[in-house]
Amino acid sequence: MTKLLFQDDSYLRTFEAYIIEIIDDHVVLNQTAFAYMGGGLQSDSGFIKTQSGDKYEMLESYFKGGKVLHKLSQVPKESLLNEKVTCTLDWEKRYKQMRLHTALHSLSGLLFNKYGSTVTGGNITPEKSRVDFEIDHLRQERVEEIVSEINKILVGDHPVSISYMNRDDALKIPDLIRTKVNLIPESVKTIRIVEIKGVDMQADGGVHIANTKEIGEFVSLKSENRGKNNKRLYFTVKP
Ligand SMILES: [Zn+2]
Numbered sequence: 384m385t386k387l388l389f390q391d392d393s394y395l396r397t398f399e400a401y402i403i404e405i406i407d408d409h410v411v412l413n414q415t416a417f418a419y420m421g422g423g424l425q426s427d428s429g430f431i432k433t434q435s436g437d438k439y440e441m442l443e444s445y446f447k448g449g450k451v452l453h454k455l456s457q458v459p460k461e462s463l464l465n466e467k468v469t470c471t472l473d474w475e476k477r478y479k480q481m482r483l484h485t486a487l488h489s490l491s492g493l494l495f496n497k498y499g500s501t502v503t504g505g506n507i508t509p510e511k512s513r514v515d516f517e518i519d520h521l522r523q524e525r526v527e528e529i530v531s532e533i534n535k536i537l538v539g540d541h542p543v544s545i546s547y548m549n550r551d552d553a554l555k556i557p558d559l560i561r562t563k564v565n566l567i568p569e570s571v572k573t574i575r576i577v578e579i580k581g582v583d584m585q586a587d588g589g590v591h592i593a594n595t596k597e598i599g600e601f602v603s604l605k606s607e608n609r610g611k612n613n614k615r616l617y618f619t620v621k622p
Contacts, residue, residue, distance in 0.1 A: 385451045386414035389427075390575060391545065393481055393590040397471045402463050409452040410459060416472060419444040419451055422589040423487075423505045424480055429472040431455065433463060441470070476509045477590065482598045482620050483512040485543055485579065485591045486533070489598075490514060490618075492583030493533055495561065502562075503613070511604060511619045521606050521614040529616075533601045536582055541595040546576045558584035 385403075388395055395416040404411035410431070420426040426443040431453070433439075440456035487505050494500040494516050504515040518525075550567075553559050553574040562585040564574060577587040579595060592598065604617040 385412055387451070388414050388416040389418040389590050390588065392416070393592070395472075396474045396477075397469065399467055399469055401465060401467055402459070403465070404450070405459055405461065405464055406452070408455050408458045410455060410463075411450050411452060412468075412470075415444065415451055415453070415470070417441060417444040417451075417453060417470065418477070418590050419446050421446060422587065424484060424507045424589050425476075425509070427472050427477050429470060432469045432471070434467060478592075479509045479620075480507055481590050481592045483507045483509075484589055485595065486537065486598050486601055486618070486620050487512050487514055488577065488583045488585060488587070488591070489536055489541075489579055489595060490529075490533055490601075491516075491562070491585070492579065493529070493536060494518070497532065511617055513615060513617050515609070515613060515615050517612045518614050519612065521608065521616065526603050526606050526616070530601060530603050537595045537598045537601055539581075539595060541580045541582050543591050543593055543595070544578050544580070545591075546578070548574050548576055550574055553586060556584070559586055562586065 388398055398416045400412040400414050402410045403413050417427040429441045431439045431441050442454045442456060444451055444453045484507055491502040498518055500516050500518040502514060502516045506513045550572050553564050564586045574586045575588055577591055578584045598620050600621045602619050602621055607615040609615050
C-alpha cells in the first residue's frame with residue numbers, strides 16, 4: 384500500500400521513494416506526493432530520477448486495482464525494482480490546481496450559506512474550474528454578486544485544515560451530511576475532512592492550499608443555464 388504523502392502535506396514538491404513494483408511503463412512507489420487523478424482534479428506530473436542519474440518523465444498517476452500507478456514516459460529498467468528514486472512535481476501545475484480546488488470548496492460554502500444552493504459537480508484543470516449547482520437562476524447580476532462575495536471571503540484570513548474522523552462521527556456533522564459524506568463507500572472507516580475555517584467543511588481526498596489568502600482573485604469566465612435548477616459556472620483565479 385502506497386503512503387499518500389500529498390494528503391498530509393500538499394506543499395511537498397520533492398520526495399524520495401522506493402519503486403516497489405514495475406508494470407510495463409508504470410511504477411508503484413512505497414510513498415508518493417504525486418496526487419492522482421480524482422475528485423474532479425487532474426493528476427500531477429513531474430520527474431522521477433534514479434540514483435544513477437536516469438530521469439523519467441512521470442506523465443500521470445491514477446488509482447487502479449487498489450494501487451497508485453505512475454505512468455512514465457518510457458518503460459523503466461527492471462533493475463530499478465526496490466531502488467530509491469527522487470521525485471519532483473510540476474509545481475506550477477499543482478499549485479494552480481490547489482488554488483482552484485480550495486476556491487471551489489469556498490464557493491460551495493458560499494452558495495449554500497447565501498442561497499441554500501447545493502453543488503452537484505465540478506471539474507478542475509490547471510487553467511480553469513467548472514462548477515455545477517442547483518439554483519433558480521444565474522443571471523448576470525447574480526454572477527456579479529457571487530464573484531463579489533467570494534472575493535470578500537478569499538481575501539479574508541481563512542486557514543484550511545486537514546483532519547481525520549471516524550465514519551460514525553462524520554455522519555453526524557451537518558456540513559458533512561450536506562456534502563453527502565454518506566456516499567463514501569461503507570468500507571472507508573476513517574474520513575479525511577477539509578475545513579476552510581468559517582467557510583466550508585467537506586470530506587475530501589484532494590490537495591488544498593493552506594489559507595484562502597493564497598488563492599488570489601476569483602474571476603468568472605462563463606455561466607450556463609443547464610436546466611430549471613441546474614446552473615454551471617466556469618471560473619479561474621488570478622495571482
Ligand atoms: Zn474537493
